[in-house]
Amino acid sequence: MNYDVVVVGAGPAGATAAKFLSEKGIRVLLVDKSMFPREKPCGGGLPVRVIKRYKYLEENKLIDSYSYEVRMHSNSLKHTIDIQKDEPIVAMVLRDRFDYGLVHLATKNGAVFFAGKTIKNIKLTEERTHLTFSDGTEIESQYVIAADGMWSSIAKQLGIQRSNKNIGMCIIEEFPLNKVILDQFFGEKRRIHLHLNFQDVAGYGWVFPKAEHVNIGIGEFRQAIRSKKEKKNIKEIYENYLRILKETNLIPPSLHSKNPKGGVFPTAPIELTALDKILFCGDAAGMVNPLTGEGIYNAMVSGEIAAAVIKEALESGAINKTILSRYEARWKNDFGDENEWFFRWSKQWGMGKETIMRLFGKDPQLIDIAMKQVMTQENIKIYQWTLVRRFLSLYLKDLFRFH
Numbered sequence: 001m002n003y004d005v006v007v008v009g010a011g012p013a014g015a016t017a018a019k020f021l022s023e024k025g026i027r028v029l030l031v032d033k034s035m036f037p038r039e040k041p042c043g044g045g046l047p048v049r050v051i052k053r054y055k056y057l058e059e060n061k062l063i064d065s066y067s068y069e070v071r072m073h074s075n076s077l078k079h080t081i082d083i084q085k086d087e088p089i090v091a092m093v094l095r096d097r098f099d100y101g102l103v104h105l106a107t108k109n110g111a112v113f114f115a116g117k118t119i120k121n122i123k124l125t126e127e128r129t130h131l132t133f134s135d136g137t138e139i140e141s142q143y144v145i146a147a148d149g150m151w152s153s154i155a156k157q158l159g160i161q162r163s164n165k166n167i168g169m170c171i172i173e174e175f176p177l178n179k180v181i182l183d184q185f186f187g188e189k190r191r192i193h194l195h196l197n198f199q200d201v202a203g204y205g206w207v208f209p210k211a212e213h214v215n216i217g218i219g220e221f222r223q224a225i226r227s228k229k230e231k232k233n234i235k236e237i238y239e240n241y242l243r244i245l246k247e248t249n250l251i252p253p254s255l256h257s258k259n260p261k262g263g264v265f266p267t268a269p270i271e272l273t274a275l276d277k278i279l280f281c282g283d284a285a286g287m288v289n290p291l292t293g294e295g296i297y298n299a300m301v302s303g304e305i306a307a308a309v310i311k312e313a314l315e316s317g318a319i320n321k322t323i324l325s326r327y328e329a330r331w332k333n334d335f336g337d338e339n340e341w342f343f344r345w346s347k348q349w350g351m352g353k354e355t356i357m358r359l360f361g362k363d364p365q366l367i368d369i370a371m372k373q374v375m376t377q378e379n380i381k382i383y384q385w386t387l388v389r390r391f392l393s394l395y396l397k398d399l400f401r402f403h
Contacts, residue, residue: 001029001137001138001139001140002027002139002140002141003027003028003029003112003139003140003141004021004026004027004028004141004142004143004314005021005026005027005028005029005141005142005143005144005145005310006028006029006031006129006131006139006141006143006144006145007021007028007029007030007031007111007144007145007147008031008032008119008131008144008145008146008147008148008153008154009031009032009146009147009148009149009152009281009282009284010030010031010032010034010036010099010102010103010106010113010115010147011032011040011099011147011149011282011283011299012098012099012102012282012296012299012300012303013147013281013282013283013284013287013299013300013302013303014030014032014145014147014148014281014282014303015030015099015102015103015105015106015303016054016102016106016299016300016303016304016307017145017147017281017303017304017306017307018030018103018106018111018303018307019102019105019106019109019111019307020303020304020307020308021111021307021310021311022106022109022110022111023109024307024311025110026310026311026314027110028106028110028111028112029111029112029113029114029139029141030103030106030107030111030112030113030114031113031114031115031117031119031133032113032114032115032116032117032148033116033117033118033148034115034116035115035116036099036100036103036113036115037096037097037099037100038096038099038100039095039096039261040095040096040099041170041172041261041262041263042095042172042263043170043172043206043208043215043217043293043294044064044092044093044094044095044098044174044208044210044215045067045090045091045092045192045206045208045215045294046063046090046091046092046093046294046296046297047090047091047294047297048087048088048089048090048091049297050091050296050297050300051063051088051091053297053300053301054300056105057091060101060105061101062093062097062098062101062102063091063092063093064092064093064094064097064098064210064211064213065091065092065190065209065210065211066088066090066091066092066190067088067089067090067092067189067190067191067192067208067209068084068085068086068087068088068089068189068190069082069083069084069085069089069187069189069190069191069192070082070083070089070090070191070192070193070194071083071191071192071193071194072194072195072196072357073193073194073195073196074196074197074354074357074358075195075196075197075198075199075200075354076354077195077248078354079354079357079358079361080357080361081357081360081361081367083367084189089192090192090208092190092208092209092210092211092215093296094174094210094213114133114137117133117134117135117137118133118134118153119131119132119133119134119148119153119154119157120132120133120134121157122144122154122157122158124276124277124278127142128140128141128142128277129141129142129143129144129277129278131144142277142313142314143277143278143279143310143313143314144277144278144279145278145279145280145281145303145306145307145310146278146279146280146281146284146285147280147281147282147283147284147299147303148284149282149283149284150162150167150264150265150266150283150284150286152280152283152284154278154280154284155270155280155284158275158278160270160271160272162266162270162286163268164222165222165223166222166223166266166267166268166286166290166343167222167223167264167265167266167267168203168219168220168221168222168264168265168266168267168288168290168293169219169220169222169234169262169263169264170203170217170218170219170220170234170262170263170264170265170293171217171218171234171235171237171238171260171261171262171263172215172216172217172260172261172262172263173215173216173217173238173257173258173259173260173261174213174214174215175213175214175215175216175255176212176213177209177212177213177214177252177255178212179211179212181252182209182210182211182212182214185209185250185251185252186209186214190209190210191209192206192207192208192209193206193207193245193250194206194207195241196357197349198218198237198241198244199232199237199240199241200232201218201220201232201234201237202220202221202222202224202225202232202349203218203219203220203221203224203293203349204218204219205217205218205219205237205238205241206218206219207245207250207251214251214255216241216242216245216251217238218234218237218238218241219293220232220234221267221290221293221346221349222267223267223268223290223343223346223347224346224347224348224349234262235260235262238257238260239257242255242257265283265288265293265295266283266286266287266288267286267288267290267293267343267346268286268290268343269285269286269287269336269339270284270285270286272328273285273327273328273331274324274325274327274328275324276321276324277324279306279309279310279324279327281299281302281303281306282295282298282299282302282303283295283299285302287299287302287331287335287339289339289342290339290342290343290346291342291343291345291346292342297335298335298339301331301334301335302331305327305330305331305334306327308330309323309324309326309327309330310324312326
């Protein structure tokens with residue numbers, strides 16, 4: 001069987017790429033190793049910039065709920081910051097429904113979907129790519145989009161290596177709850193709780209209330225760990241987190257852990273995301289936000305950009321390396337520079353968060369500047385130095401006040 005493009009991996013990156021390609025009449029095969037719908041270890045919290053850029057998510061009812069309030073807690077639990085907005089701060093999704101919905105949007109526009117199939121072999125020739133599936137099916141295409149997750153089989157077969165240092169690890173659990181209890185503990189505005197550096201972990205804990213669920217988890221960023229002594233037992237910390245949440249009356253005491261899931265995500269991109277006939281997107285390319293661990297926005301944007309570049313290459317009528325090289329430049333311009341800035345800051349996880357929380361709590365305008373990256377489509381590099389200068393000014397005033 002022949003296609004113009006084969007997209008390997010049907011998560012947000014791959015499904016988005018397949019949607020945009022198929023809308024242009026391009027013959028697309030979307031393939032995933034799992035049967036859909038399937039569970040995916042994820043908090044399910046999306047910055048609202050996702051729904052502002054991809055309005056079809058709301059139009060197709062892929063958003064589960066919205067949160068209008070966030071309460072951030074310091075490590076010691078002595079300091080809190082409350083953020084309240086009239087418009088949503090975070091959009092919540094259930095990943096099994098969300099990802100399946102994205103696949104449906106792609107197939108509705110003409111993409112063919114193969115579920116439960118893995119790629120056994122990929123071979124590149126001068127004109128085509130040849131893919132062999134584990135069941136013996138053989139496919140040819142002009143281009144391949146590799147969106148098959150952090151442990152990408154495509155990357156592995158091509159000998160592309162990933163640093164095990166630049167990763168994040170998390171424990172996640174989604175609990176079903178009825179609306180009455182959710183309203184009681186999180187209010188109608190579905191207040192989110194974030195605990196920075198809980199038990200000195202280089203990361204944070206979260207409580208994400210949804211329409212009929214609450215998602216609870218702990219995430220750690222390995223690039224922020226400076227020695228083996230700093231490594232934590234994430235599962236043990238997660239269990240302690242649930243206990244503290246109950247003791248502080250943030251979740252119902254009747255909530256009991258039954259089936260926590262572990263997850264790993266990349267925090268830095270692979271060295272090269274565009275090859276002769278292959279583009280890497282989403283987690284396969286290492287495009288997760290390295291400061292927060294949120295990856296859906298960058299995944300969908302990378303899928304959209306990959307689709308646009310491949311469309312241009314197909315229209316050129318020949319395998320064109322110059323056109324494909326545009327992909328790397330475009331995603332870096334869109335969110336790559338921002339991610340690089342976040343990566344530098346992410347190495348500071350665990351350092352001085354008590355002071356940061358206390359200072360941010362004194363300056364609502366500082367919080368508003370920081371929230372722009374979550375609430376709008378603006379790139380943080382537009383206002384990063386405004387944020388840094390304001391914080392440093394506040395920090396120095398506070399420092400001299402104690403001397």
